Amino acid sequence: MENFTNAVLIPENLPEVEPETFTGLNRKYLIVLFVRILIIFLLLAGGMTAYIIFAEQTPSWSILIPIAAAVLLIIIFISVVTWLGFPKKGYLVREKDVSFQRGLITYMVTSVPLNRIQHVEVNQGILAKMLGLSSVNIYTAGGTSSDLSIPGLTENEALKLKAFLSGKISGHE
């Protein structure tokens, strides 16, 4: 197997993207995530209940219990993954690029060079607003797959980040 560095000249000591250097998200954002799970749970439970009430013949317990168990298991699984995966989320702003990492079972980190940012927005959902949180959305020309969304920032942090990035974009034009 040919050695990669023999074929291509890479500048020595390139700056690395190390997971440890990332800043984590605000803990209050966990509330937003769990409320989402709660909503899903309520929808599923509500659906099941409605089905039981309105079905022509009440399904026997031998069907209901496994389904309820399955739903419960799914919810528990999602909750555990969310809880354990939260510390893995983070963002990193360097001189020339901004990155966002996430993922428990599949670790993913996306980096966008500052000179490729099209525009930046600050958004707030209803719940986030109540908690004093915002998210910064970074748009690129690469479409949704390369756009970055950094949630779980305090309103202040989000505005500061937006101002910083916007300043960098106009600096390039």
Add this chain to the structure above:
Amino acid sequence: MNSIDLSQPTRQSPRGLILIFLFSAQKFIRAFWPIVLVLVFQNEIFRNNRTILIAVLILMILLIIHSILFYLNFFFYLEDDEFILKKGYLRKQTLSIPFDRIQSVNTKQNLIQQLLNVVTLEIDTAGTAAKELKIHALDASVSNELQEQLQAVKKHSQSNDEANSQNQETIKEELLMQLSPTDLLKIGISQNHIRAGLIILAFGLQIFNQVQDVFEEKAEEYSSEFIEFMSNSNLALVTFMVIFFLLVSIVFSLLRTVLKYFDFKLLKRPETYRIESGLFNKRNVIIPHQKVQELNWETGPIKKIFGIYHLVFKQAVSGQNRQQRQQLVDAPGCLAKHLEKLKYDLFGEDQLSNVPRIYSNSFYFRRLWIMFGWIPVLLATPFFYSEMIFWISAPLWLLASAGYSYLIIKKRYFRMSNNQIRISKGAISHKWEQMELHKIQAVEFKQTIFQKRRKLASLDLMNASGTITIPYIEEKLAKQIYNYLLYHTEISKEGWM
């Protein structure tokens, strides 16, 4: 000397009125047909034939008036280095686009437009959120004049040479390739029939089940030997159906090919390519070299016999329209020499053919095999484990999917130089994607826990036309490439579009 002065407000072609009328009628019908249906069937008044006739007449008159008003209030002109379009009679809109934001100007003609000698003109602009301008009933000669003026103005915008934009500059065009009817035949036969065939087969199986039920009913009525044979001999019927549907898919492919690529021409201009093709739907697309983000080309078992490649110019497009817009800029039936010429135009001297290939790790095979082979079988087991045939076909499926996965990893490699990258992929067909590194918009590093144990990772390189994926390479290499790509993009002074 110009006979058409585009600095004066110019309307669409009068012949286009018919088109506007038809278009409005179509929009109306699409919007209101449920209501019409309900009215006709519920309301007594509307049952009367005369009422229906009067209603239709009123409708037509209204549509005609709308079409005329729309036509009269729709015009455009060129002023102060801007293209200005005014439209609307109730709600007046003015759209203006500075020339330097215009990327390219394309035209399309459907069958009716061809008969009327009008075109649809599309103006492509830079930027992701911008809406493109479309003019649907433009006189063909006006369209040509507009295209040439915009092209000329773009070229001389740097040198600020106004005099030149008045000249009828013959833009030097070189015919790179043209498809003859024989070429079309070759292309049609070498299309990916299996996929189309499978889709038709899937639907066909539904129909087959219905047919089988019918046969069994009829077999009781007519105890004809043939019918009993057919309905009992599932194998014969299935084989017949399979062959039938494969043939149908081949015929459809051929038809589609001929219609889409009729009289296909690829022409080269100093800074752009131009593609012209189509029978009932003619397209005329201009591709500025700068806008090309990636070049993709593909060959397959049958294509290889003919020695042809199917090329796609991947351009920067905003996310919403990506699928349909990218349909327009492909060149089928290219020979190797065409491919080399285009690669040279877009990427310069070949940097990559001497760089060693880096293959995806063999662990990727396992993942593919699980995805294509084991998971479907495991999902099917609870439903079919009692059937004898399942226990024969399941191992066969596993074998087939293993072979398919093997074909994939044999072709999964990439070559990378300081400035460019080319990846290779495909199972039965072989596809390549080549891109200049400074066109990257973002990079993504992915690692599942299974990959982490083996020190492997995958990379996604995103550009304005899509994503190039490098799956299952060494983690250390992936990180090196990740950091290098960021570095390269950040120091690059070249524009990506």
